[in-house]
Amino acid sequence: MESQRLKRPNIKKIAEMAGVSYGTVSRVLNNSPLVKEKTRKRVLKIIKEIGYTPNPVARALKNKSTYTIGLIITNMIYPFFPQIVQGIEDRAAQENYSVIICDSQGDKEKEAQRLMSLVSRRIDGLIAAPIDDPENNNLECYRSVIKRGIPIVLLNYYLPIPECDFICVDDKPAAEIAVEYLIELGHRRIAFFHDVFSRSNNRLLGYQEALRRHNIPFDESLVFARDVKKEGIRLSIGDELDGYNFCERMLKLSPVPTAIMCSNDAIAIGAYRRLAEVGLRIPEDISVIGFDNVSYSNYLYVPLTTVSQPTYEIGKMSFELLMERIKEPKQKAKRILVQAELVKRRSCGPVREEEVIEIGKGIEV
Amino acid sequence: MESQRLKRPNIKKIAEMAGVSYGTVSRVLNNSPLVKEKTRKRVLKIIKEIGYTPNPVARALKNKSTYTIGLIITNMIYPFFPQIVQGIEDRAAQENYSVIICDSQGDKEKEAQRLMSLVSRRIDGLIAAPIDDPENNNLECYRSVIKRGIPIVLLNYYLPIPECDFICVDDKPAAEIAVEYLIELGHRRIAFFHDVFSRSNNRLLGYQEALRRHNIPFDESLVFARDVKKEGIRLSIGDELDGYNFCERMLKLSPVPTAIMCSNDAIAIGAYRRLAEVGLRIPEDISVIGFDNVSYSNYLYVPLTTVSQPTYEIGKMSFELLMERIKEPKQKAKRILVQAELVKRRSCGPVREEEVIEIGKGIEV
DNA sequence: AGGGGTTATTAAAATGTTAAAATATGCTGT
DNA sequence: ACAGCATATTTTAACATTTTAATAACCCCT
Numbered sequence: 001m002e003s004q005r006l007k008r009p010n011i012k013k014i015a016e017m018a019g020v021s022y023g024t025v026s027r028v029l030n031n032s033p034l035v036k037e038k039t040r041k042r043v044l045k046i047i048k049e050i051g052y053t054p055n056p057v058a059r060a061l062k063n064k065s066t067y068t069i070g071l072i073i074t075n076m077i078y079p080f081f082p083q084i085v086q087g088i089e090d091r092a093a094q095e096n097y098s099v100i101i102c103d104s105q106g107d108k109e110k111e112a113q114r115l116m117s118l119v120s121r122r123i124d125g126l127i128a129a130p131i132d133d134p135e136n137n138n139l140e141c142y143r144s145v146i147k148r149g150i151p152i153v154l155l156n157y158y159l160p161i162p163e164c165d166f167i168c169v170d171d172k173p174a175a176e177i178a179v180e181y182l183i184e185l186g187h188r189r190i191a192f193f194h195d196v197f198s199r200s201n202n203r204l205l206g207y208q209e210a211l212r213r214h215n216i217p218f219d220e221s222l223v224f225a226r227d228v229k230k231e232g233i234r235l236s237i238g239d240e241l242d243g244y245n246f247c248e249r250m251l252k253l254s255p256v257p258t259a260i261m262c263s264n265d266a267i268a269i270g271a272y273r274r275l276a277e278v279g280l281r282i283p284e285d286i287s288v289i290g291f292d293n294v295s296y297s298n299y300l301y302v303p304l305t306t307v308s309q310p311t312y313e314i315g316k317m318s319f320e321l322l323m324e325r326i327k328e329p330k331q332k333a334k335r336i337l338v339q340a341e342l343v344k345r346r347s348c349g350p351v352r353e354e355e356v357i358e359i360g361k362g363i364e365v
Numbered sequence: 366m367e368s369q370r371l372k373r374p375n376i377k378k379i380a381e382m383a384g385v386s387y388g389t390v391s392r393v394l395n396n397s398p399l400v401k402e403k404t405r406k407r408v409l410k411i412i413k414e415i416g417y418t419p420n421p422v423a424r425a426l427k428n429k430s431t432y433t434i435g436l437i438i439t440n441m442i443y444p445f446f447p448q449i450v451q452g453i454e455d456r457a458a459q460e461n462y463s464v465i466i467c468d469s470q471g472d473k474e475k476e477a478q479r480l481m482s483l484v485s486r487r488i489d490g491l492i493a494a495p496i497d498d499p500e501n502n503n504l505e506c507y508r509s510v511i512k513r514g515i516p517i518v519l520l521n522y523y524l525p526i527p528e529c530d531f532i533c534v535d536d537k538p539a540a541e542i543a544v545e546y547l548i549e550l551g552h553r554r555i556a557f558f559h560d561v562f563s564r565s566n567n568r569l570l571g572y573q574e575a576l577r578r579h580n581i582p583f584d585e586s587l588v589f590a591r592d593v594k595k596e597g598i599r600l601s602i603g604d605e606l607d608g609y610n611f612c613e614r615m616l617k618l619s620p621v622p623t624a625i626m627c628s629n630d631a632i633a634i635g636a637y638r639r640l641a642e643v644g645l646r647i648p649e650d651i652s653v654i655g656f657d658n659v660s661y662s663n664y665l666y667v668p669l670t671t672v673s674q675p676t677y678e679i680g681k682m683s684f685e686l687l688m689e690r691i692k693e694p695k696q697k698a699k700r701i702l703v704q705a706e707l708v709k710r711r712s713c714g715p716v717r718e719e720e721v722i723e724i725g726k727g728i729e730v
Numbered sequence: 731a732g733g734g735g736t737t738a739t740t741a742a743a744a745t746g747t748t749a750a751a752a753t754a755t756g757c758t759g760t
Numbered sequence: 761a762c763a764g765c766a767t768a769t770t771t772t773a774a775c776a777t778t779t780t781a782a783t784a785a786c787c788c789c790t
Contacts, residue, residue: 008513010776021740026778036738053485057431058776060422061745068465076451077660082441089468093479098486100433101466103454114458120418121463148373240664269664276666295442299605299634301641301666375746386770391748401768423746426775 009052017050018043029054060122069322070118070126072102072111073155078237079265079294080311081129084155087315088127095323097124106131106235108138115141119148125322129155132197151325153318156199163333165321169309170337171199175206177342178289178307179261183214186351187259187287193246193271194225195238195263203263203291222257224249238263243270251278258286258351265290265297265306268347272300283349293343303345314338374417382415383408394419425487434687435483435491437467437476438520443602444630444659445676446494449520452680453492460688462489471496471600473503480506484513490687494520497562516690518683521564528698530686534674535702536564540571542707543654543672544626548579551716552624552652558611558636559590560603560628568628568656587622589614603628608635616643623651623716630655630662630671633712637665648714658708668710679703 015022020039027035028043060066071088073081092099104111111131115138118126126145130137139159145152146163154166182190192207194200208218224246243262250257262268268290280286282302290297293308321334380387385404392400393408425431436453438446457464469476476496480503483491491510495502504524510517511528519531547555557572559565573583589611608627615622627633633655645651647667655662658673686699
């Protein structure tokens with residue numbers, strides 16, 4: 001009756017119009033050399049005339065390749081993901097792949113559900129940023145994806161599955177360079193503001209390594225992390241509130257540290273706020289370094305020195321990694337660590353001379 | 366030879382194992398009432414045992430419905446998109462739809478290419494945020510999508526295609542309320558910082574309407590927009606740099622306005638920075654309002670009063686709109702304007718008393 | 731004219747599913 | 761016992777493509 005959907009021309013119709021069998025048309029479509037130049041041209045002309053595009057679902061049925069990949073991320077609103085997604089999508093489009101996006105929102109059930117949905121859709125491959133939680137990370141689900149013959153590239157968080165490729169920023173040396181920069185400026189009492197996700201551990205390791213290299217003893221009381229007892233469990237990545245709270249706690253220390261290494265920019269911005277409230281100037285009284293180089297970090301009232309991850313590039317590379325594996329499924333799994341870069345702005349300065357600083361005369365808020 | 370990919374069980378195999386024809390299995394799968402309870406159970410048991418999932422590509426071939434929608438946005442890194450995408454994806458997953466994501470990156474050729482790719486993939490519907498440019502917006506491409514019988518829900522930017530649904534935040538009253546709030550605080554000389562995208566015009570209209578309602582004459586010299594001659598054409602959405610530049614220009618006015626209405630938060634943060642440089646206090650010397658309520662806006666050194674768009678909700682609604690249309694293709698196109706909300710924080714205060722303010726003694730930078 | 735050997739084309743089978751048509755089964759009332 | 765009917769199941773065709781095997785066309789050579 002109301003067959004709304006326009007009937008599209010199919011290969012049969014093209015064949016008929018060109019006076020040739022549909023096998024031949026198929027050959028033309030697939031650039032087979034087994035077709036005479038003259039017929040090829042004739043067929044091509046008709047195809048163009050009529051605006052025919054081969055039906056990818058029929059194609060997929062026959063070829064078992066859907067030219068579709070899955071992408072599952074922990075949370076779209078974490079600032080590094082959008083660019084990663086962009087990198088993946090852009091590169092995928094170049095290769096005529098489509099990407100199905102899934103956002104687990106840090107929810108294990110959603111992650112499992114999305115995973116199953118993707119495999120049932122017969123994706124050709126998967127790029128996945130698993131939920132960052134050593135306890136329960138749907139490991140079996142991921143394994144079953146591999147068992148179905150679908151290759152996986154792991155992003156940001158490693159899972160112990162030997163067949164998976166892995167790509168991530170190399171957090172340890174990145175943090176190390178940042179902290180070293182602070183040390184060179186004369187700082188010796190440097191606080192570390194922890195994030196909740198496990199990569200932050202590597203950043204802490206980098207922090208420790210930098211200290212060690214300069215013979216500065218590690219002082220555990222300078223490391224701040226979310227207080228689960230007080231706040232209850234929050235699953236979100238470290239945010240402005242964390243930075244604010246850490247900073248508040250830190251300022252009770254005596255002497256107050258002269259610099260802060262933050263595990264991300266949101267934490268840094270929270271620290272900024274507390275520092276402003278209490279009248280501490282950046283960088284004269286205290287230096288701050290962030291991580292991620294989010295868009296606004298250059299436009300805070302004191303532009304933030306921070307570690308920049310090449311997010312777009314990472315996205316691009318992860319797709320390329322996946323392509324390689326789709327083409328060559330049995331090669332050995334790769335692990336790629338991407339170099340980050342310290343971008344120096346205004347939030348770090350030489351250590352102050354005086355021993356003690358005055359707190360509390362803060363700007364009015 | 367190396368048929369890497371594991372051969373999955375198909376409906377035929379299930380049928381065979383259950384000692385029944387595959388038509389029957391198909392019926393079981395589709396919850397047809399025309400199958401006896403006993404056989405249904407037997408079949409279901411086998412299906413579960415063997416972990417069979419029906420092949421969606423074969424299904425799609427037969428049914429002409431792929432359970433896949435396309436989503437094309439202008440740029441992933443604009444702060445409102447991630448949440449919109451999240452809303453769409455989440456709602457789609459509930460209905461067993463997958464979302465193919467495309468990012469035009471504000472590039473017309475990419476937009477056209479993605480559009481064609483999506484239709485050739487036989488998506489069931491499209492949610493699109495077209496590139497914001499009245500000159501050339503691939504209108505014909507969008508039309509041809511409709512002609513192929515694929516319904517479109519337009520997001521944020523309207524295209525003159527009568528068959529398309531449309532959803533967007535209602536910018537004019539949102540801005541109006543914000544400006545009215547400033548007026549109530551006693552401000553009469555209020556600057557407007559324009560964004561480059563056309564919805565900003567509606568925000569300007571709201572600004573004007575609020576003025577009119579309170580008998581404040583509109584002064585064009587208080588409206589700031591990107592200076593194409595000086596800067597050349599930049600296609601990106603209004604950013605921190607714009608806010609910084611606008612503010613610099615504004616501060617040359619005499620008398621200096623007592624409040625700024627910004628068309629987005631990034632612009633506001635740029636203004637913040639210039640104000641800090643020049644020693645102007647917020648809100649004592651000058652009030653600022655933003656638009657978007659991005660995550661950091663609550664954690665600037667003065668928390669920003671801003672207009673909050675219900676982005677997740679918008680995403681959810683746009684998917685629902687699309688679903689309705691897929692089910693009922695010939696209903697009249699809908700246009701939905703979503704209410705935004707003013708979130709009051711600390712960046713606005715009563716107008717200052719003195720006539721002239723002193724500029725230039727700013728905090729050191 | 732009749733092989734032998736390429737090369738180009740066609741016909742047919744296969745991919746995994748659904749839906750329509752055909753058939754089988756069982757029951758009721760005569 | 762059988763028509764008439766409802767219910768359950770199977771067969772078959774269709775969906776749009778690719779691929780394999782079969783065939784036709786062509787050329788060259790004796």
